[in-house]
Amino acid sequence: MHETVASPLDARTQAELAAAILAIDPVGYGGAVVRAPRADIADAWVSMVRSLLAEGTPVARLPISIPDDRLLGGLDLAMTLATGRPVVERGLLARTDGGLVILPCAERASTALVARLTSVLDTQRTAPRGPFAGDPAPARVAVVALDEGDGVDECTAAALTDRLAFHLALTPEIGRESATLFSATDLAAARRVFAQVEINPARIVTLVTVAAAFGIDSLRAVAFTARVARGAAALDGRTHVSDADCQVAAALVLGPRATRLPATADDSREEEPPPPPPDSAESGTDRDENPSPAEPQALEDLMIQAMQATLPIGLTIEAPTHTARHGGSGGRSGDDRTGGLRGRQVGTRRGDPRGGGRLDLLETLRAAAPWQRLRPPIAGQEGRVLVRVRPDDFRIRRLIEPAGTTAIFVVDASGSAALHRMAEAKGAVELLLAEAYSRRDEVGLIAFRGTAAEVLLPPTRAIAAAKRALAALPGGGGTPLASAIDRAREQVIQARRTGNDTIVVFLTDARANIARDGTPGRPQAEADALTSATALRMLGSTTVLIDTSPRPSETAQRMAEAMGARYVALPRTDAQGIHAAVSAAMPRPSA
Amino acid sequence: MRIPFPFSAIVGQDEMKRAILLTAVDPTIGGVLILGHRGTAKSTAVRALPALLPPMMVVDGCRYGCDPKASAGRLCADCQTQVSAGHKLRAHKAPVPVVDLPLGATEDRVVGALDLERALTRGEKAYEPGLLARANRGYLYVDEINLLEDHLVDLLLDVAATGENVVEREGISVRHPARFVLVGSGNPEEGDLRPQLLDRFGLSVEVTTTTDLDQRVEVIKRRDAYDRDPEGFSAQWAEADTEARRHVERARKKVDTLPVPDAVLRSAAELCSAVGTDGVRGELALLRGARALAAYDGARQVTPHHLRVIAPSALRHRLRRNVLDDVGSTVRVTRAVTDLLGD
Numbered sequence: 014m015h016e017t018v019a020s021p022l023d024a025r026t027q028a029e030l031a032a033a034i035l036a037i038d039p040v041g042y043g044g045a046v047v048r049a050p051r052a053d054i055a056d057a058w059v060s061m062v063r064s065l066l067a068e069g070t071p072v073a074r075l076p077i078s079i080p081d082d083r084l085l086g087g088l089d090l091a092m093t094l095a096t097g098r099p100v101v102e103r104g105l106l107a108r109t110d111g112g113l114v115i116l117p118c119a120e121r122a123s124t125a126l127v128a129r130l131t132s133v134l135d136t137q138r139t140a141p142r143g144p145f146a147g148d149p150a151p152a153r154v155a156v157v158a159l160d161e162g163d164g165v166d167e168c169t170a171a172a173l174t175d176r177l178a179f180h181l182a183l184t185p186e187i188g189r190e191s192a193t194l195f196s197a198t199d200l201a202a203a204r205r206v207f208a209q210v211e212i213n214p215a216r217i218v219t220l221v222t223v224a225a226a227f228g229i230d231s232l233r234a235v236a237f238t239a240r241v242a243r244g245a246a247a248l249d250g251r252t253h254v255s256d257a258d259c260q261v262a263a264a265l266v267l268g269p270r271a272t273r274l275p276a277t278a279d280d281s282r283e284e285e286p287p288p289p290p291p292d293s294a295e296s297g298t299d300r301d302e303n304p305s306p307a308e309p310q311a312l313e314d315l316m317i318q319a320m321q322a323t324l325p326i327g328l329t330i331e332a333p334t335h336t337a338r339h340g341g342s343g344g345r346s347g348d349d350r351t352g353g354l355r356g357r358q359v360g361t362r363r364g365d366p367r368g369g370g371r372l373d374l375l376e377t378l379r380a381a382a383p384w385q386r387l388r389p390p391i392a393g394q395e396g397r398v399l400v401r402v403r404p405d406d407f408r409i410r411r412l413i414e415p416a417g418t419t420a421i422f423v424v425d426a427s428g429s430a431a432l433h434r435m436a437e438a439k440g441a442v443e444l445l446l447a448e449a450y451s452r453r454d455e456v457g458l459i460a461f462r463g464t465a466a467e468v469l470l471p472p473t474r475a476i477a478a479a480k481r482a483l484a485a486l487p488g489g490g491g492t493p494l495a496s497a498i499d500r501a502r503e504q505v506i507q508a509r510r511t512g513n514d515t516i517v518v519f520l521t522d523a524r525a526n527i528a529r530d531g532t533p534g535r536p537q538a539e540a541d542a543l544t545s546a547t548a549l550r551m552l553g554s555t556t557v558l559i560d561t562s563p564r565p566s567e568t569a570q571r572m573a574e575a576m577g578a579r580y581v582a583l584p585r586t587d588a589q590g591i592h593a594a595v596s597a598a599m600p601r602p603s604a
Numbered sequence: 605m606r607i608p609f610p611f612s613a614i615v616g617q618d619e620m621k622r623a624i625l626l627t628a629v630d631p632t633i634g635g636v637l638i639l640g641h642r643g644t645a646k647s648t649a650v651r652a653l654p655a656l657l658p659p660m661m662v663v664d665g666c667r668y669g670c671d672p673k674a675s676a677g678r679l680c681a682d683c684q685t686q687v688s689a690g691h692k693l694r695a696h697k698a699p700v701p702v703v704d705l706p707l708g709a710t711e712d713r714v715v716g717a718l719d720l721e722r723a724l725t726r727g728e729k730a731y732e733p734g735l736l737a738r739a740n741r742g743y744l745y746v747d748e749i750n751l752l753e754d755h756l757v758d759l760l761l762d763v764a765a766t767g768e769n770v771v772e773r774e775g776i777s778v779r780h781p782a783r784f785v786l787v788g789s790g791n792p793e794e795g796d797l798r799p800q801l802l803d804r805f806g807l808s809v810e811v812t813t814t815t816d817l818d819q820r821v822e823v824i825k826r827r828d829a830y831d832r833d834p835e836g837f838s839a840q841w842a843e844a845d846t847e848a849r850r851h852v853e854r855a856r857k858k859v860d861t862l863p864v865p866d867a868v869l870r871s872a873a874e875l876c877s878a879v880g881t882d883g884v885r886g887e888l889a890l891l892r893g894a895r896a897l898a899a900y901d902g903a904r905q906v907t908p909h910h911l912r913v914i915a916p917s918a919l920r921h922r923l924r925r926n927v928l929d930d931v932g933s934t935v936r937v938t939r940a941v942t943d944l945l946g947d
Contacts, residue, residue, distance in 0.1 A: 041831070085706075128707040128748045135647055135747070136704065172748070172791065175642040208832065214825060221820045230813040231643030232820060236827040362755075363711070383718055387729060 022264050022319065024184050026194070028058055031179045031265050033195040034244035036065035037203050039113050039155035041240065043134055045179035046119065046158040046169050054183050055159045059115060062157070065200050071112030073105055077122045084129060085139045086150060094382050094400075106139050107150035119158035119169040127170040130156055134176045178237040180269035195248065207247040212239055212254040219312045220259065224267055226275035227320070238266040256312050260319035268320035275317070361408040376408035418454040418516060419472045419508035420445065423501050424483070425521035425561065426462040427492040441559070442483055442520065455513065458482050459500050463490040464531040466497035472508055491533060494525035495541035498576065502549045509552075516555040519578065522562035523569035539568070546575035557581060607834040611652035612844035614645050615823045616814045622897070623807045623917050624649060625848070627743075627785045628657055629855040630896040634806025634889060635764060635786030637749070637797070637921060644811040646789040650702065650745045655838075656845050657700040658853050660741060664694045667733050668740050668780045669701065678767075680780045701742035703735050703784075705760075707752055714756065715771055716778070731778045736769045739784040749788030750797050757797070760786055761804045806889045807914075808921035810934065855899035862895050863905045871908055871944060875915060878940040881922040890918040908945045915941050 022030070035042050039062075049055040063072055081087065086104035093100050106114065116122065116130075133139055134156065138149045156177060160169045174180065217239060224235045242254045242262035249258075361376040381402045388401040422442050457472035469482040497519075505515045525538035529545070549556065556578035560569040565582040573580035614621065623636045638646045663670040668680040672695040676684065683693060705714065716734030735744065744760065746752055763769050769782040788805070790797070802808070814820060830837040869891070876886045891906075893914035898906045920933040 124751050125707060128751050132704075132706050132747060136651075172642060212828065214821075217824050217828070218817075218821050221817060221824055225815070225817060225820065230641060232645075232813060232823050232827075233643035235820065235824050236831075239824055239828050240831065 022261070027264060028181060028183060029061065029194045030245065030248075030261055031181055032058060032061045033065055033200065033203075033248055034241055034261075034265070035155070035179060036062055036067075036200055037207050037244050037247060039066065039070070040111065040137075040153045042155060042178040042237065042244075044113070044155035044157050044177040045181055046160055046174045046177050047179075047181045047183060048160040048168075049183040050185065052117075052159070052161065054185060055161075058181070058183055059157060059159075062113070065195060065197060066113065067200070067204065071109045072115065073109045073112070074115045074117065075105060077116065077118050077126060079105065079126070081129070084126075088379060088382075094378075094385075099383070103150060104139055104152075106133055106152040106154055109154050110151050111153055112155070114154045114156050116156055116158045117161070119160050119173070122158075122170065122173070124170065127173045131172050131176055175231050175233055178241055179265055181265075182269065199248065202250060203244070203247040206250060206252055207244065209252045210243040210246045210254060211252060212243055216242070216254060216256075216259055216312065219316065220262070220267075223263060223313055223316050223320075226317075227267060227270075228272035229267060229270045230272075231270075234266060234270050238262045241266050256315055259312060260315050263316035264319040267316070268324050271320065271324050274324075361410055363405070364407060364409040373408045373410045377402060377406050380408055381406040417513045419457065419504075419513045420454050421457045421459065421472065421501055421504045421508070421515065421517045422483075423459045423461070423466075423497050423517060423519045423521070424486065425492060425494075425497075425519075426460045426486050426488045426490075427524075428462075428489045429492060429522055429524050439483060439486075442518075443480065445518070455508070457504050457508075459497060459504070460486055461493050461497035461500075462488065463493070464496075464527055465493050466500045468500055468504070472504060491527040492521070492525050492538070493527035493529075493531070494521065494523060494572075495529040495538065495545045496527070496531075497521075498542060498545035498549050499529070502545070502552065505549070505552050505554045514555070516557070517549070517578075519556070519558045519576075520561055521558070521569070522560060522566060523558070523572040524562070524566075542572065543575050546572055550575065550577035553577075555579075607838050608651045608655060609648045609827075609830055610838050610841035610845055611649065611656045612848055613826050613830070613837070613841045614649055614652070615826065616816075616819050617645055617649065617811055619917060620646070620649055620809045620811050623809050624653065624787070625852060626807070626893060626896040626900065626914075627787075628653075628852045629900055630859050630892055631783065631785050633785075633892045633896060634804070634885075635761070635788065637802070637805040637808040638787065638789040638811060639792050639808065640789075640811030641791060641813060644813050646811060647747055650743070650787050650789070653702045653743060654699050656849055656852075657742075658849050659697045659699050661695045662698040664696055668737050668782075669698070669742075670781065671741065678781055678783075681778075701738055701740070703739040703742065703744050705735055705744055705746045705752075707746075707748060709735065709756075711756065711759070714759065715769055717771075718776060729776060731771065731776050733780070736763055736782040736784070737780055740780075740782050742784055744784045744786050746786070746788045748790050750790035750792065752788075754801075757788075757801050761801060765804065802921045803883070803885055805921060807893060807917040809917055810920070851900060854902070855896065858902075859896055859899035862899050862903075864891065864895060865905060865907075868894070868906050868908060868911060871911055874944055875911065875940055876919070878944060879919055879923055879937055881919055886919050886922045890915060893918045912941050912945050 031045060035045055047055045047058055049058070066072070075084070082102070082104070084104050084106060086102060086107055089100040089102040092102075122130075133152050133154065137151065137153045139152045156173070158169050158173060158177065168174075220238050220242075221235055224238065229235070238259075239262070242258040245258035245261040246252070246254045361373045363380075378400060381400055384403075384406075385401060388403070422445070424439075424442065455472040456470075457468070458470040459466055460469050461467070469486070501517050501519075505517060508515045523542075524535075525542040526535045527533055528537040529541040556573075556576050558569060558573040558576065558578040558580050560566060560573075560580065560582045562569060569582075570580055572578075611621070620638055623638075627633050627636055638649075640646060660669075661672055663672050663683055666680060666683055670679050670683045670693075672693040676687065679687065686693060712734065714735050716732055716737055719728075719730040719732035744764075746757075746760070749757065763782050764784060764786045767781060767783040769778075769780055771778045786805070788797075814823075826837075872887055872890050872894070876890065881887075890911065894906050894910040897910045897914050901910070903910070916934050916937045919937045923933045923936060
């Protein structure tokens with residue numbers, strides 16, 4: 014570490030700076046995504062922002078279950094029926110024009126809500142719902158997404174976070190909610206100079222370079238960095254961006270978005286991954302192949318130094334960016350399934366409830382409301398029917414049910430398999446278990462050895478139990494493959510009943526030598542296994558067979574073909590390879 | 605509402621810009637599908653279109669933006685009645701509409717529905733046009749089209765293909781012209797579009813963030829300049845946009861009469877069968893795209909060069925996906941092009 018390099022900002026300072034810079038021009042920054050271990054910590058930060066906002070700036074909380082007409086505006090049913098003319102109600106976004114929208118539980122927001130928010134962030138106006146709802150209304154808002162997800166894999170949709178300048182990870186230490194570094198007066202002054210703050214083109218080059226080195230592809234992120242640097246200068250009352258401003262911007266915007274660490278210029282095979290290269294320009298002799306002039310190099314180092322405090326954990330040097338999972342495509346994996354009879358409502362469509370759909374009474378009335386004067390009363394019923402509803406008005410609920418995946422691992426623990434790289438197989442299963450956990454998939458474990466297969470663990474979300482069962486798995490004995498396939502088939506049928514998609518992963522050398530009835534004998538055992546495999550194939554589940562024999566064996570390939578499985582030979586690969594092969598085969602539920 | 609970022613000021617992304625400009629030259633190419641990661645100027649390019657396109661003549665008071673010179677079959681019922689009665693259609697200049705279709709839009713809002721105001725106040729049944737009517741003769745843009753409900757995408761593609769919106773609902777029976785270019789964008793990682801829908805887009809473009817440092821720097825500089833002074837920035841680029849517009853206008857005049865030699869027709873057919881696209885949609889898109897490109901380039905006739913340039917956009921989304929083959933569609937098209945037409 015070099016002495017001239019300023020120490021990284023501490024957590025409290027980061028939080029305060031982000032709050033203050035956001036408060037200068039919330040709409041221009043898009044907003045922030047805030048991750049905190051407890052809800053009150055995030056609330057404290059929001060209060061800090063509120064105390065710094067210009068007077069009269071509207072702030073509204075947006076529940077993620079908000080219906081479209083409340084969000085974007087729509088027909089006010091009660092008033093419309095009462096007054097006999099269309100009454101349009103403005104949506105939450107239009108009412109918060111110029112202000113801040115707080116989105117709690119942002120990681121659970123539906124893709125539909127995220128899409129509406131991103132569209133509003135882009136166009137700065139809302140298109141009200143329904144054909145009668147009038148013209149688009151201005152809605153220049155900033156979104157503060159409170160991400161209460163519990164891990165890297167449960168996070169707010171990237172489509173949204175990409176459009177929010179600040180990505181904050183708050184810790185309990187940030188403490189009090191009142192700002193100490195800046196006052197409302199400071200902010201008023203900052204707002205006055207903000208538009209005049211300029212950033213030197215050379216500094217922009219450095220921003221872009223640093224972003225590229227850390228694998229940040231989105232140019233929106235880089236544009237935000239420049240804007241945050243300008244905000245930092247404005248807070249200080251300056252009209253030119255300084256190196257320190259760039260450091261602040263790097264820590265607040267670039268650090269949390271990094272997807273990899275830069276390789277050092279002089280030695281890409283650096284042994285110690287973190288920290289990134291903080292070599293300063295003064296030690297320039299070992300950097301002669303680097304054509305950058307000294308000064309930008311210095312700024313680059315300052316920025317990298319500043320980013321250290323905010324880098325996501327678990328970064329690796331030069332990992333290919335597309336596999337970097339941080340801030341992944343967001344939320345739960347897989348698409349939810351629509352059209353079912355269960356689940357959460359996502360909207361309505363015109364339809365006949367007798368066809369099996371569930372009637373949405375309110376929407377049906379809404380559809381019928383405009384027609385009331387046009388519809389002649391039915392003879393003999395004058396005055397008795399309050400609202401005339403025709404079949405055409407029927408609206409049925411569109412429901413979404415979370416489509417989960419059940420992964421069933423069928424592990425060969427027979428004597429022959431135990432010899433053949435059982436450890437790698439276990440390693441691969443562990444990797445898959447970890448991933449299944451992050452995807453909220455259910456995982457089941459079947460082991461087979463001796464005379465029959467055994468369901469060690471019925472499909473569960475308790476992955477820890479699966480890990481234990483796997484670790485304790487003893488090896489040795491015969492290979493009752495037919496029995497194993499039958500057990501797997503039963504599990505698939507059961508999982509289907511709950512509406513889940515299934516994937517079955519066999520880890521075996523497929524040398525069946527125990528028949529279905531438990532008697533030894535290779536020919537009968539193989540015949541039984543092939544019959545069971547064909548039966549499994551009929552279910553149409555995604556299946557992968559990982560051949561654990563030392564060389565790709567014909568038997569295993571034949572077995573894979575019989576069960577309609579993707580065949581992966583283990584010898585050619587390792588635990589990572591198996592993991593990749595299975596991940597690629599993971600079912601994507603169709604809509 | 606903010607002033608859109610000028611089209612000409614978008615750095616790089618040539619394939620996307622070309623695809624969009626070509627649909628301006630020849631709207632019958634069909635829709636454009638733009639797939640790519642976030643922050644790659646997808647939305648920016650589409651929202652910049654209105655400023656770029658030459659204004660068009662629109663019949664006064666027509667709710668569907670009819671063209672006064674259109675043949676009888678292409679007019680809406682109102683204009684048709686006027687023409688039949690021997691009236692001359694009066695018209696004015698108007699910008700080409702670029703209509704945003706928000707994900708939350710209901711079917712009613714898209715196709716049009718009962719005019720609520722008139723129904724409630726006067727007890728009249730009247731039709732209130734929806735987004736499709738507004739997009740007539742222009743563009744309909746759906747951001748995150750991969751997240752739009754399938755039945756809406758179906759409906760959009762149907763109307764885009766037939767050029768007519770047919771509304772049948774309790775007492776309302778309306779058909780009106782709805783010729784528009786559908787532009788859909790989305791991030792494929794967040795959900796796929798059904799293959800049947802993919803095939804119905806004329807061109808598709810894959811956009812990636814540029815890794816070229818100078819280009820990235822230029823993007824940020826322009827963005828910064830635009831953020832600070834949208835009006836001034838737009839004024840700076842007005843001339844470049846005007847130049848592009850003239851190009852489009854010239855190309856439009858030529859495109860219908862541009863000769864396509866038999867050899868080129870044959871190459872197009874060979875190319876399609878080599879990459880295995882089903883149906884004639886691919887061939888049509890390929891030929892129309894190549895012709896529009898030739899017109900835009902000011903060429904005297906369509907040449908294999910134009911096929912080569914347009915082939916990836918016209919064909920890549922029509923290939924059958926092979927699960928075991930990791931080779932991307934673009935590579936497969938490029939290979940076939942090299943095999944058949946040389947480098």
